Amino acid sequence: MILMDSVIVLTAIFFSRFLLSASFQVVTVPIVISSITLLLSHHFFSFYYKLYKKAWEYASVGELLIISKAVSFSIVAAAIIQQIVVLDVYFRLLAVTWMIHMLLIGGSRLCWRIFRGGYNKSAGQRKRTLIVGAGSAGTMLARQLLTNSDTELLPAAFIDDDVNKQNLDILGIPVIGGVASISKIADEHKIDNIVIAIPSLSKKQLNTIFTECAKTKAKTQIIPMLEDLATGRISVSQFRDVQVEDLLGREPVELDIESISGYVTKKVVLVTGAGGSIGSEVCRQISRFLPEKLILLGHGENSIYSIEMELRELYGHTNIEFVTEIADLQDANKMLAVMQAHRPHVVYHAAAHKHVPLMERNPEEAFKNNVLGTLNAAKAASMSRVETFVMISTDKAVNPTSVMGATKRIAEMVIQHMDRLSNTKFVAVRFGNVLGSRGSVIPLFKKQIEKGGPVTVTHPDMVRYFMTIPEASRLVIQAGALAKGGEIFVLDMGDPVKITDLAQNVIRMSGYTVEEIGIHYTGIRPGEKLFEEMLKDNEMDEQQVYPKIYIGKSFEVYYDEIEEIIAEFSGMNKAELRVRLLDLANNVVVLPKFVSVTG
Known part of the structure; x- marks a missing residue:
């Protein structure tokens, strides 16, 4: 030179x-x-x-x-x-x-x-690719695809809703329309792949774009998130398949790092149900804040072993002490012994029976685990002077029609009752269905698609609120930082999602058409509702205590009736127990007093 x-x-x-x-x-x-x-x-x-x-x-x-x-x-x-x-x-x-x-x-x-x-390299057998987004990320992606002869993708055109870019050429690649014309352009230009190259895209915008892409036969992928590109951890050309989690239609809740660090860092934390989908993710999230000790408590030894090995591998270089406890929530003496041995500052109660149809057939097990188990854990926490106890609840606890929902509602009553008796701050966190958790619809849909279909949906009008496992876990952790005692925290879940639409998206993301796989409607199962609610109308406090987190009003706790059921349930048959649980869970009188929480 x-x-x-x-x-x-x-x-x-x-x-x-x-x-x-x-x-x-x-x-x-x-x-x-x-x-x-x-x-x-x-x-x-x-x-x-x-x-x-x-x-x-x-x-x-x-x-x-x-x-x-x-x-x-x-x-x-x-x-x-x-x-x-x-x-x-x-x-x-x-x-x-x-x-x-x-x-x-x-x-x-x-x-x-x-x-x-290498701009003069021949296209060869490379797949014609449509890039959605002609901004800096899309241009960067196009340049890398043009100069990298190892990739199988060849950029053929840009799509962008900015009319000032349309009909222009960028790096010799034409910008030939907006999102609404994706289907037409993909057909005219024989597009094999579509890459969405807008890292700052909101969930709703992504959903709109993917809906248009799904009308084509092209495979749809997306570039990494903006923060991953900014930190240099991932290249713009390391795109991935669009996941169902990307299409929830709302933005995830961000954590208040400072407030969480104040009550978790260098503290002793216990998680019940630590081997489950939510419990294990809570453990992962908590470990980032470097507690002094993390107790992983669960009933299944294999799942507890798995999360322990994972955490030791990820955080073995830190000073976190990981302790495992195999215990049954129904064993009150064992729960007290564990709490008093470790003296945790914070308890996250994630253990529960959650499968609606199974609990309809086994109401006594739902009651023993979800109600008695919660009571045992709460009493042990109070006697061990735990500072904060966070219980995970569900939207099915609102106007429950199922045994599972009823037992979770009663567990909320137990928590609020214990808060009035104890110096421990007891709170509950209520959210909707969790994508990807064990027993959720996504893994079921994927298995059915692998077998060639059809995908089974209970009812064409069935709708549910959805969130991801990390989001649910963040909410649980953030609730502990906001807790004053006795609250029921509720996440703004955004718009409900039709299960049929969800099934169609999973089918398309798997590379098939809905016609190829098919959707079969099986009918609503016992205990299910067409739609779920996060709060009753008279429970809702419109003020957010944290971005996208609401708090319910206080309601009357019928603890005497709970004690009656505890004393009598062993002599009841399943039908009697189910009726008693649903009657108690739905017989809630809301108090006029608001619970005040300042964040």
Whole structure:
């Protein structure tokens, strides 16, 4: 590069002299002095601006500006020397020299970029790709796909709703329409793949775009999140398949790191049901805040072993002490022994029976685990002077029609009753269905699709609120930081999702059409409702205590009736117990007093 630039500098000034004088007598003392000055100053400014340390195959406008500065300052230096030595400045000579200098220096870098960048490589058998988003991320993606001969994707066109970009070419690739025309464009241009290249896209916008992409036969993928690109952990070309979690239609809840650190960091934390979907994710999230000790309590030894090994691998280099306890919530003595042995500051109660149809057939087990188990854990926490006890509840506890929902509602009553008796802060966290958890519809849909279908849905009008496992866990952790005692926290779940729409999206994401797999409606199962509620109308407090987190009003707790059922349930048959549980859970009188929580 240095040698080439030296030749360019000398060629520029002597050729300029030839053009201006129309004579071959171009070697004069002033020209020699000017050429030496120009040569030395060019290399000085080139080193100063690090022109010889640039990767020119990735050059852009920034590098062009640096070349302009180096060349311009070199010309200025030559002009100064001319004024000092020959007492005159050859303005026309320097102006022509500047133009030739810029042309040759910039052109040499452009040729190098073209040579190294590989824009002239043939398409071969690469798949024609439609890039949604002609912004900086989309342009970056297109450039990487064009220059990387190893990738199987070849950018064929851009899609962008910005009318100022439409009908333009970017890197030689046309911008040929908006999102609404994706289906038509994919068909006309024989598109094999679609890549959504808008990292700052909201959930609702992504849902809209994916709906249009799903109308085509092309495979749809998405580039990584903006924060992953910004930190450099992931390249823009490391795109992934669109997941169901991407299409929930609302943004995730962010944690208040400072408030959580205050009650978790360097504290002793116990998680019941630590091997379950929610409990294990709570353990992962809590470990990020470096508690002194994390007790993993559960009934199933295999799941507890799995989460323990995972956490030790991820956080073995820290000072966190991981302790496992195999225990049954129904064993009150064992729960008390565990609590008093470890003296936790915070307890997250994630253990519960949650499968609606199974609990309809086994109401006594739902009662023993969800109600008695919660009571045992709560009493043990109170006697062990736990600071905060957070119980995980469900939207099915609102106007429950199922045994599972009724037992969770009664468990909420137990928690609120214990809060009135104890110095421990007892709170409950209520949210909807969790995508990807054990027993949820997504794994079931995927298994049915793998077998060739059909996908089974109970009713075409069935709707549910959904959230991801990490979001649910964040809510649980954040609730502990907001807890004053006795609250029921509720997440703003956004708009409910039709199960039929969810099934169709899973089918399309698996590479099939709905017609190929099919959807079979089986009818509503015992205990199920067409729609779920997060709070009763008279429970809702419209003020948010934290972004997207609401709090319910206080309601009357019929603890005497709970004690009656505890004393009598062993003598009841399943039908009697089911009726008693549903009657108690639905016989709730809301108090006029609001629970006040300041975040």
